[in-house]
Amino acid sequence: MNPFATHFESLEEFADRVSELLQCPITIEDANHRLIAYSGHEHYTDPARTATIIHRRVPERVINSLWREGVIPKLLQSEEPVRVAEISEVGLGNRIAISIWKNKEVLGFIWAIEMNEPWTEQQFHLLKQAAKAAKNLLLQLQIRKHKKEERIQEFFWKLLTGHVSSPHDIVEQCHQLNVHVYPFFSVGIFQFQQQIQTQVERQIDYLLKTTQQLAIPLYTIDHQRLIVLVAPSSNVYGESHIERFFRSFMTQMKERFRVDIMMGAFGNVYECYTKIAKSYEEAQTVLKMKRAFPHQLANIQSYQHLGMYQFFDLLFEQKRHGDFHNVALEKLKQYDAQHHTNLVETIETYLDCDSNVNETAKTLNIHPNTLAYRLKRISEIGNIDLSNMSEKVKLYIDMKLDKYRTT
Amino acid sequence: MNPFATHFESLEEFADRVSELLQCPITIEDANHRLIAYSGHEHYTDPARTATIIHRRVPERVINSLWREGVIPKLLQSEEPVRVAEISEVGLGNRIAISIWKNKEVLGFIWAIEMNEPWTEQQFHLLKQAAKAAKNLLLQLQIRKHKKEERIQEFFWKLLTGHVSSPHDIVEQCHQLNVHVYPFFSVGIFQFQQQIQTQVERQIDYLLKTTQQLAIPLYTIDHQRLIVLVAPSSNVYGESHIERFFRSFMTQMKERFRVDIMMGAFGNVYECYTKIAKSYEEAQTVLKMKRAFPHQLANIQSYQHLGMYQFFDLLFEQKRHGDFHNVALEKLKQYDAQHHTNLVETIETYLDCDSNVNETAKTLNIHPNTLAYRLKRISEIGNIDLSNMSEKVKLYIDMKLDKYRTT
DNA sequence: CAAGCTTTTGTGGATTTCCACAAAAGCTAT
């Protein structure tokens, strides 16, 4: 006979029942480690569980430890209970965990704290029965959520495309949809190697829901791209917070799920939600420029650090009208062609290296004096004053615009 | 009785007549030292005269000497003959010169070579009579010229404003108007201190017509501006030729006529005459930028050397839409305001000085180590990588755009 | 006013840059 074959009013009631039967504290989480229910009996509770209950989610460091220890991969692979040894650094006592399945998808987890004695076969069997019973309860939750999700998605796309009304209305709608409004935000994009499949969607959802580095009130998936609204807790070090989150998201996708993300990018941080479309545009610009200048912008993620490449679409448009043709550059190109020299490459590398002689010489594999000689020739042939910032800027931009054209 | 009170078929006939009476070679020039007529009798002729006749104009170095010796100023002041001592460097022998007047305007000059003996009173008297007689002959030339001038002016304005047809038609029209077509050209503008008066117009005409550094097929005057079409002889060192001409024109206007020119500027050198409007626009851009950045661009005249300022109108337009706001710069400004520091000024000067520490420190009157410290703070506070060209460019442009806004 | 912070200036030494000069290597055209 199944002890869970009755009707439960709520998941809490269910958790309490499991706790009674197993004689230990029980915590039920969804697939993203958000707290769904927990037993209320007076038992010993480790610090990790306390923190989980207080914040209504498992602390990120605990999740990270569980990944590192291989616990979560195991849970995601089998329906069997997993024994977890104490991880004292994160306040986690001895645990038994089991995943809740529906078809081939994990809906959530049940965690039990292993009290003094080791579990009996009987207890393990009970836990497995509990996991089966939890499935139906969780499914009901899921359905309710999915409906809301769809409305939120639509709302987010409206924000991204600028089809929005007043800031006040936006906040109003957020409240209706139960989307938290943060004081600062930025729009980010992750470009994946391939079209994002359903399984990867779940993995993305998992990572985004479990991260606590910053809030992600909204996100959506579009072909090969994941678009997120990120909200750093403060804007003082906002940029670097986002940077760090982006890097860790990408490494985690790779390490945990073997999913490659080509690149990530995000726009400026704004306060008013009407600027979401703008931040989105900026993020798209970053991606575009990273594609055109993969080497230069390999380590750049933010629009803020795009530097002069921010201007490029605009300048390029103008250049196509035939403006800005650079006589100096043309002369250098001509000279290169006629004399089989590398003056253009030289000056470009030199400027890439921030006018650093040694670095440039190393990059080009030439003697520093050779570089000096070439620079002298460049300034003669192109009639350029290489100690004039404005001229250098012009030349640099024109060279990069040239490259941009060929992509 | 006046020996010139007869009708002369041509100016040549007149010159021969004068030559006969004075027993010496005679040359008649217009007010711009262009050859109008010369006597053909076999007399001794100095190299300066030979060159004048061959090139149909007085060589520029001869003109310059005559100015330097004070000969021409004297001629422009009085109707009396002026004795000119030999200037052997330019091949000029002993001469007697007199100016030809109409009301208060000089129409031209008569030059006589003083042969072996010094002139008698009688000869001077004859020369004065000749100058009076020449007046009417020159006037007829003038009238014919004026009419043509007007049609040329109209044509030039059409070219400048882009109201032109095909390149072929332009060349056609040039031929009709007797305007020489050169393979390369650029449009230049001189900005005068004040509205250009008739007298100054003549002085401009004089300098433009006498210069031989480069050809000036067309020019026009508009309020405080003189607009010239300049044609360097070759485009190899075209830019520098034009530069030199601009400088010398401005110094000569000042030294010879006490007329101040605020600044000069010229556009790119093109080959096709349909690009005149473009070159003109570029020259206007240079003037505009020189007004906005008088210090930085004090020594810049050409569009080519405007460097990054070429972009500024375009970028500024975009910036007004609220794009490109620079968080780093805002943070620095904020820090400056709160802590009474000069970080923005420091970084701007540093970039102005092409990242040269010593020069910057001297300019700012601070210790080099102070500068180093400030730069460190700047990169911390603004989250800027000062060894990244692209970021430097962005910051530099944003700072200059800020300045541009306030002008 | 004392403590703690930021900012300025100083010192010294390793490293880099700049410059002049020269040798060697490579290319081109007669």
Added chain:
DNA sequence: ATAGCTTTTGTGGAAATCCACAAAAGCTTG
């Protein structure tokens, strides 16, 4: 092939830069 050019590499010394460390001066705050 040779002469004349450009280009590369080398040497050495003066000047500038970079860096670490420290003292002093200036500001802010309790």
